[in-house]
Amino acid sequence: MTSRPEHLPERLALISDVQAAEYISTGLLEGREDVPSIALNKVAEALPGDDARLRLHRVRDLIDDAMTKFRDERPTAADAWLAPRLHETLRLTRREAAEKQLWTYMALGVAPDYVVWRHLSEPKADGSRRRVARDKFVGAHYKQTFARLWWAAELFRDGSDYQPVVVACGNQDMLNSALRLDIVDHRPTAQALVGLMERGTVRTGREVNALASAVNAAAATLMYDDIAPDVERDGEPLREWVAGAESALPSPRNNLPEGPEQERVPEGAVRRLIAHFEELFADASVRGRTSDENE
Amino acid sequence: MRAYPYPRLTGSVTARVTAVRLRGPGGTREQLDTKGYSVVEQVVALGRAERDDWQTARLALTATVPAREIETKGHWSDVAVVAVLTEGATNARTVARLEPDVEGGRDWIGEIEFDRDDHLDRATLAVHVVATVGGIAGRIIASTDQEWLIDMTAEAPLRERQLDVSTVSFARGAEWLRSFRDAPWIVDTAGRMPIVRLNSDFEGLVELVEGHGSKVESVVGEMLLAQMCADVWTAVFHTAIGDLEIEDDGTPLFPPDWRGAVLREMLPDIVPGRSVEDALREVHIRRTGEGGWTDLQPRIQYAAARRAEVPKALAGTVRDIERLNQETHA
Numbered sequence: 001m002t003s004r005p006e007h008l009p010e011r012l013a014l015i016s017d018v019q020a021a022e023y024i025s026t027g028l029l030e031g032r033e034d035v036p037s038i039a040l041n042k043v044a045e046a047l048p049g050d051d052a053r054l055r056l057h058r059v060r061d062l063i064d065d066a067m068t069k070f071r072d073e074r075p076t077a078a079d080a081w082l083a084p085r086l087h088e089t090l091r092l093t094r095r096e097a098a099e100k101q102l103w104t105y106m107a108l109g110v111a112p113d114y115v116v117w118r119h120l121s122e123p124k125a126d127g128s129r130r131r132v133a134r135d136k137f138v139g140a141h142y143k144q145t146f147a148r149l150w151w152a153a154e155l156f157r158d159g160s161d162y163q164p165v166v167v168a169c170g171n172q173d174m175l176n177s178a179l180r181l182d183i184v185d186h187r188p189t190a191q192a193l194v195g196l197m198e199r200g201t202v203r204t205g206r207e208v209n210a211l212a213s214a215v216n217a218a219a220a221t222l223m224y225d226d227i228a229p230d231v232e233r234d235g236e237p238l239r240e241w242v243a244g245a246e247s248a249l250p251s252p253r254n255n256l257p258e259g260p261e262q263e264r265v266p267e268g269a270v271r272r273l274i275a276h277f278e279e280l281f282a283d284a285s286v287r288g289r290t291s292d293e294n295e
Numbered sequence: 296m297r298a299y300p301y302p303r304l305t306g307s308v309t310a311r312v313t314a315v316r317l318r319g320p321g322g323t324r325e326q327l328d329t330k331g332y333s334v335v336e337q338v339v340a341l342g343r344a345e346r347d348d349w350q351t352a353r354l355a356l357t358a359t360v361p362a363r364e365i366e367t368k369g370h371w372s373d374v375a376v377v378a379v380l381t382e383g384a385t386n387a388r389t390v391a392r393l394e395p396d397v398e399g400g401r402d403w404i405g406e407i408e409f410d411r412d413d414h415l416d417r418a419t420l421a422v423h424v425v426a427t428v429g430g431i432a433g434r435i436i437a438s439t440d441q442e443w444l445i446d447m448t449a450e451a452p453l454r455e456r457q458l459d460v461s462t463v464s465f466a467r468g469a470e471w472l473r474s475f476r477d478a479p480w481i482v483d484t485a486g487r488m489p490i491v492r493l494n495s496d497f498e499g500l501v502e503l504v505e506g507h508g509s510k511v512e513s514v515v516g517e518m519l520l521a522q523m524c525a526d527v528w529t530a531v532f533h534t535a536i537g538d539l540e541i542e543d544d545g546t547p548l549f550p551p552d553w554r555g556a557v558l559r560e561m562l563p564d565i566v567p568g569r570s571v572e573d574a575l576r577e578v579h580i581r582r583t584g585e586g587g588w589t590d591l592q593p594r595i596q597y598a599a600a601r602r603a604e605v606p607k608a609l610a611g612t613v614r615d616i617e618r619l620n621q622e623t624h625a
Contacts, residue, residue, distance in 0.1 A: 093412035094385040141386075155386060185381065185388040221299060225390040226375060226425045227433040233389060235351060235410035 002116040005037035013044035014101035031116040052246040080169035084162035087153035088257035103147040142179040159264040164194040173205035188228040192273035214284035228269035237261040301428040302370040304437035306361025310422040317349040333452035334556035340452040353408040358422040371426035376403040382418040418445040465494040482530040514615040521608030528599035547579040564598035
């Protein structure tokens with residue numbers, strides 16, 4: 001299996017797709033090779049300044065703990081644990097998190113062993129080699145190993161409360177299908193989706209997918225922002241949280257950490273959407289079930 | 296065209312940014328100068344701000360909606376006008392409700408504020424009219440045809456990073472182009488947006504404009520682009536002013552699309568010191584025969600050159616040529 005990089009610099013860095021391509025070998029994707037860490041760090045662009053958020057070991061320690069903790073479980077179980085803690089450790093703004101080169105560096109320079117451990121495909125009956133999808137190293141925000149966890153935490157947190165993130169990340173289909181849709185950019189919508197999982201209205205992957213696509217389709221003619229308005233976003237708590245990184249303790253490993261003190265999503269808005277989505281889902285699942293029976 | 300299971304507005308909805316205010320650390324404030332946003336391009340260029348450490352931007356908006364249609368057709372209740380600012384790269388979504396300027400009027404005004412930290416490159420701003428239709432609340436009954444682009448770093452409010460230029464052989468192109476076979480370029484205002492058509496039969500011109508050539512060529516190419524841009528502004532102004540709808544009492548109306556936006560943008564430079572409505576009436580009267588249309592031409596030219604930043608491009612060209620001369624002699 002791909003191992004922990006031998007050389008880990010002090011600080012996080014950036015690496016472009018073109019540069020990264022050289023290091024994403026078939027051997028790495030099949031978990032047989034390591035990333036040549038010294039060579040990689042020569043081409044990577046170190047991030048300037050001495051911002052505490054960019055200290056590489058804070059993240060690496062967290063990832064080490066995740067791999068130890070979930071050693072004997074299915075690797076997918078690590079998502080719900082790691083997402084909030086990764087978010088709280090990095091304390092990025094969205095502007096910073098939109099920088100794909102940072103995530104690519106995380107996958108290649110910080111923890112290629114985690115990427116392989118988490119995303120190596122299940123053994124196949126035909127005996128073909130197990131493989132990691134390339135987009136787990138360099139990919140869209142809803143695909144890349146670390147970006148998807150960070151964005152899941154950012155979009156599903158309720159102010160400083162990461163509990164909804166744990167629920168959302170507990171279902172791979174919520175993580176994979178909802179995260180790529182624009183509907184979750186509206187906080188009350190994201191919270192209502194989580195609410196329906198908590199109530200048990202949607203349980204299986206198939207149900208989650210049916211719900212997400214029904215809600216998304218309805219958004220073409222309905223403005224959820226109007227039906228269920230969110231509070232105005234205030235950037236100040238986030239700035240304070242970012243500034244507080246210097247004195248922050250490592251993310252708690254047993255309890256959930258706390259995010260930036262932004263205002264919670266209005267409960268009334270979430271309740272209205274839950275009721276609305278329940279109806280949509282009832283319609284969608286009636287149609288879905290008929291087709292299931294035909295399978 | 297999409298089919299909708301409920302009645303929607305047929306009239307168009309337009310939006311324009313009327314002011315941009317920025318706030319930075321320690322409560323510093325800045326008002327973006329008017330060259331930082333363009334109603335014809337529908338772009339706000341926040342890179343034009345004096346300080347690049349601004350934290351929040353607040354855009355003042357006016358949306359024009361078909362108020363009479365809403366009133367006469369009567370399908371819709373609880374009508375709201377909502378501005379939505381989004382950027383895919385950061386999954387950011389900011390929403391603001393606008394309020395009617397006058398009860399029952401066409402113009403709705405409001406402000407939308409967002410954080411620099413929530414954006415990477417370019418956000419888009421759309422305005423939607425939302426209403427209760429057939430008992431269902433929150434239906435989108437109309438949206439702006441074209442969204443505004445809010446560019447976080449650009450210094451010029453241009454939609455395309457450069458002017459929309461298409462290269463075509465005038466001699467072998469569409470029939471109407473053949474009569475211009477000797478022209479290096481023409482401005483085509485027939486479409487939804489004006490386009491510059493570049494004559495590929497004109498030897499060396501395309502290379503010059505695309506700036507792939509030597510230093511000298513790129514210097515000249517930039518000047519040429521500014522000049523084309525000025526041509527575009529002049530052409531769109533004439534197109535817009537020549538095609539006005541006139542109310543019964545003779546009042547000319549601003550067109551709802553980019554033509555109206557162009558007029559609002561240029562009129563203050565053409566008839567200074569007057570409201571845009573007054574300026575429009577004045578220009579319309581002059582054009583339709585009361586005299587003084589000729590006198591207005593230098594002002595139109597001035598307004599176009601200013602928007603195309605011809606003086607700036609020219610100054611830059613002069614400076615670059617000097618530098619090139621020095622390099623040659625060194």
